[in-house]
Amino acid sequence: MALIWADWQSCAASGRELLDPVLAQYKEAFAVVRCKYGERTYTRCVYIWVDKDFAIARGLHQSYPKKLGSIHQTRPHPYGPAPRIEAGARFGATLAAADRCLAQAVVTLREPSPTNGFVNGHPMAHYRWLPSIEKGGGLALDELVESGAASFEGGQPWVGEAELELFDAPTEELARLEIHEPIAAYYQQVGVVWDGGRLLASHASGAQ
Secondary structure (H helix, E strand, C coil): CEEEEEEEECCCCCCHHHHCHHHCEEEEEEEEEEEEECCEEEEEEEEEEECCHHHHHHHHHHCCCEEECEEEECCCCCCCCCCCCCCCCEEEEEEEECCEEEEEEEEEEEEECCCCCCCCCCCEEEEEEEECCCCCCCEEEEEEEEECCCEEEECCCEEEEEEEEECCECCECHHHHCCCCCCCEEECCEEEECCCEEEEEECCCCCC
């Protein structure tokens, strides 16, 4: 299992949103686990929070179970007292939802790494589902889908140590994951393009 904080800029092919940053920038925190379908290993996102409504709308299409949250993380900077991407640099991250703190982490970078971890290094497998509008109508949408990046660029990954705490909350289940000893922490800057996915299975019963 991995818990990931991300600070994104997103845009359509035209790039127009990048010139109006409120339409492009958002933060998210999400938990992923490894799973299998058939003989192939996948990554599945089991919990995810974002801080902008447009990210939720896109997540519904992509089959991510996105909810609104409050996400913050330390940003690196090459000048002044802010941490730089170097050995010993320390970064904090927090996640809250419905005014309750759900998670907080401190990452201390140690050295460059050949990879950015293994849990999230597979295609994603998710369900897309929607109940029928009629009572007893089953599911109008019931699909198992695979998605992944159409293209990917990444900077030098770094590995380090993580201090991680999860907190109980009355409306969230994240703390049930019970992470007792983090294996490692990773930092990497990435750029990805997403343009669709692949249908693995469909079982919709409410379609006409």
